[in-house]
Amino acid sequence: MLDSRQVVSVFQTLGMTHIVWLPDSHLGTWEAELVAHPTLKLIRATREGEAIALAAGLWLGGAKPLVVMQCTGFFEAGDAFRNVVHDLKIPLPLIVGVRSYTAFVQGRSADTCPQFTEPIVRAWNVPYIWIDPTRDTAPMLLDTLRRFQSERTVGVVLWAE
Numbered sequence: 001m002l003d004s005r006q007v008v009s010v011f012q013t014l015g016m017t018h019i020v021w022l023p024d025s026h027l028g029t030w031e032a033e034l035v036a037h038p039t040l041k042l043i044r045a046t047r048e049g050e051a052i053a054l055a056a057g058l059w060l061g062g063a064k065p066l067v068v069m070q071c072t073g074f075f076e077a078g079d080a081f082r083n084v085v086h087d088l089k090i091p092l093p094l095i096v097g098v099r100s101y102t103a104f105v106q107g108r109s110a111d112t113c114p115q116f117t118e119p120i121v122r123a124w125n126v127p128y129i130w131i132d133p134t135r136d137t138a139p140m141l142l143d144t145l146r147r148f149q150s151e152r153t154v155g156v157v158l159w160a161e
Contacts, residue, residue, distance in 0.1 A: 002133040002141065004033040010142045011040060011066060014149060018043055020055045021068035026133070026161040027097040030068075048073030049080035055092050056084045066145075067094045071117040078120075085126060085154045093148045094156045096121070101160040102134075121156050128156040 007030055011019065020043045023031055034042045045051035048069045055065040069077070074096045084090045098117045103109035121128045129144045141157065148155030 002131070002136060002138060004030040006138040007141065008033045008037055008040065010138055010145065012037070013142060014145050015064050016040060016066050017063040018055070018058050018065040019068060020045055020051045020058070020065050022046075022048055022051060022070070022073055023068070024070035024073070025097055025099050027068055027070065027095070027159065048077035052077050052080035052084050052092070056088065056090050059090050059092065064149075065092065067092055068097075069094070070097045070099055071113045072099065074117070075120060078124075081124065085124070091148070091152045091154050093145055093154070095159055096156055097159045097161050099161050102132075117158060121158065126154045126156055128158055130158045130160060132160040134160075 017039075018041045019034055021027070022045055031042075034040060043054060045054055051067050051069055051073075055067045058065040074081070074094070084092060096117065099113045100109040100111035101114040104111060104114035118128075127148070131141055131144070144155070144157060
């Protein structure tokens with residue numbers, strides 16, 4: 001099981017400088033570890049589109065930001081994401097928490113967020129991977145984000161919640 005300590009360790013290993021986020025549901029459990037980290041800078045955005053813009057500005061300034069948000073916020077950030085990724089060609093990595101995913105696949109939730117998240121990511125034509133923190137490992141998250149970095153491409157980690 002991937003816990004907050006392991007997740008933050010992956011961010012540090014990759015040389016991330018800033019985590020730009022709007023913590024929701026499971027992703028919010030990382031906050032204490034992020035706040036306590038001596039080198040990662042945590043930036044709390046007010047809206048998801050703002051998170052994308054802040055991270056783009058940090059990247060343009062030479063930083064290595066990571067954007068973390070929930071799926072509904074990713075939907076809201078669509079235009080900022082399109083502009084930064086496809087027009088400006090900024091290779092931002094994102095972690096998108098897919099709220100209610102586990103319950104949805106088990107037929108225990110009518111939340112439509114899990115139904116639409118993956119098709120929307122595919123529609124934006126960006127690489128993505130699913131991470132299930134109950135079964136996947138820190139090396140898998142590390143390898144995925146490292147691949148996005150080495151290919152200098154945007155990449156989305158869909159985090160099953």
